[in-house]
C-alpha cells in the first residue's frame with residue numbers, strides 16, 4: 001500500500017470516528033453502507049466509533065453500529081470497553097443496553113456469511129405437504145385408491161428400503177425408499193394395526209402434471225407403519241429390499257430428497273406409536289386429519305374443547321451450539337460417554353418451557369461446561385427424526401474461558417484450535433479427535449465456522 005492510500009484510509013477512519021463522536025447518525029450509516037470495515041476501526045488511543053458514541057451518549061449511533069455487527073468487546077489502550085466508557089460517563093441506559101445479553105451484537109469473531117436454508121441433511125422438502133387437504137377425507141380416500149399414489153412402508157418405525165444391484169458396493173447414500181403402488185399395500189391398509197399418514201404431493205417440478213393421468217395431476221404420498229412384520233402381506237418385487245433396523249447410522253445413508261421425507265414420516269409415525277391414548281384423560285383416541293391429529297373418544301374430555309397440543313404431533317426443540325472462544329480462533333467441543341472413542345461434538349440440550357433459544361444456549365453451555373456465553377447467533381436448523389427433535393444450530397460467543405464439566409452429562413470438554421478442527425474434518429483417523437458425520441448439524445456448524453463449503 002502506498003503512503004497516499006494509507007493517508008486516504010486514515011482520513012476516512014478519522015471522519016467516521018468524528019461522525020460517531022458527534023452523534024451524526026445519517027453520516028455514520030452512510031459510511032457503514034459503503035465500508036463495513038470501518039465498524040471496528042480505531043483512532044488515537046484505540047478508541048472505536050462505538051466507544052466514542054458511548055462516551056458522548058449517542059444511543060441511536062450505538063444501536064446502528066451494533067445492528068451492523070460491530071464488536072462490542074474491543075478495548076481501548078486503557079483496557080476499557082464501550083460498556084465501561086458509558087458507565088464511567090454516567091450514560092446508564094447505554095451501559096445497560098451494551099451489557100444486555102439479548103441485544104443484537106454480532107462481534108467480529110462470528111462469521112459474517114449468512115447460511116442458506118435447507119442445507120442440512122433431513123431438511124429438504126421434496127413434497128408439498130398440502131395441509132389443507134388433511135381435512136378433506138373424500139380427497140384423501142380418492143388419492144389412496146389412485147394408481148399413481150406412492151406408499152412407503154415402515155415396520156416399527158424402520159423404513160423399507162432397497163438398493164440397486166450394481167450399487168451394492170457403495171451402500172452409502174445409495175439406499176432408496178421402496179415405493180409401493182396401491183395394489184401392493186392393499187392388505188396392509190386393511191389391517192387395523194396400520195397407521196396411515198398423508199405426507200403431501202410431489203412438487204410440480206418433480207412430476208409435471210402432463211405426465212400424470214389423474215384428475216388434479218397431483219401425485220400423493222402416504223406413509224404406513226405396522227407393528228407386525230408386513231412382509232408377507234406386501235407385494236415386494238425387488239429381492240434386495242430390507243427394513244432399516246438400525247436408525248443410527250442407517251437413516252443417514254439415504255439420498256437427500258428421501259431423507260427429508262423420512263424426517264417427516266418417521267416423526268409423525270413415532271408420535272402415533274408413543275401416544276396411543278389421550279394424554280389428558282387416558283381414553284381411547286382415533287386418528288384424524290390424514291394422520292396429523294388424534295382425537296379423544298371420551299365425551300367431555302378437556303382436549304375436545306379449544307386447541308390442545310396433545311392432539312397434534314409433537315416436536316422437541318433442541319439447541320446445538322458451536323461455542324467460539326473470545327479470541328475467535330478456538331471453539332469448544334464436548335463428548336458424552338456414549339460417543340464413539342475420540343469423538344467430540346457441539347454441546348446441545350433441550351429447550352425448556354418458557355425459554356428463548358438464546359437463553360437455552362446460555363443455560364446449557366453454562367450447565368455442561370461452566371463457560372459463560374454472550375452473543376448468540378442462529379445459523380441453521382435440522383429436523384432429527386429419532387424420534388422428533390428440531391435441532392436449532394447456533395454460534396455462541398464465550399465471555400469466559402475456564403471449563404468446569406458437568407460430569408453427569410459430559411465426559412470431557414475442550415477448546416480446539418481451527419487447525420485441530422480442520423485436521424479432524426480432513427485427516428480423519430490421524431487427527432487428535434474425530435467429528436460427528438457430515439450429515440449431523442454439529443459437523444455443518446463447524447464447517448460453517450471455519451468457512452469450508454458444507455458439501456465437501
Ligand SMILES: NC(=O)c1ccc[n+]([C@@H]2O[C@H](COP(=O)([O-])OP(=O)(O)OC[C@H]3O[C@@H](n4cnc5c(N)ncnc54)[C@H](O)[C@@H]3O)[C@@H](O)[C@H]2O)c1
Nearest residue numbers: 316318320345346347348349350389409436440441442443
Ligand atoms: N447432531 C449432533 O451432532 C448432536 C450433538 C449433541 C447432541 N445431539 C442430540 O441433541 C439432543 C439433546 O441433547 P442432550 O441429550 O445433550 O440434551 P440435554 O443436555 O438437555 O440433556 C438430556 C437430558 O435432558 C432431559 N430432557 C429434557 N427435556 C427432554 C426431552 N424433551 N426429551 C428427552 N430428554 C429431555 C433428559 O433427562 C435427558 O437425559 C439429543 O437427542 C442428542 O442426540 C445431537
Ligand SMILES: [Mg+2]
Nearest residue numbers: 349364368409
Ligand atoms: Mg444439558
Ligand SMILES: [Mg+2]
Nearest residue numbers: 347348349409
Ligand atoms: Mg446436552
Ligand SMILES: [Mg+2]
Nearest residue numbers: 349350351364
Ligand atoms: Mg437439558
Ligand SMILES: [Zn+2]
Nearest residue numbers: 278281296301
Ligand atoms: Zn381425553
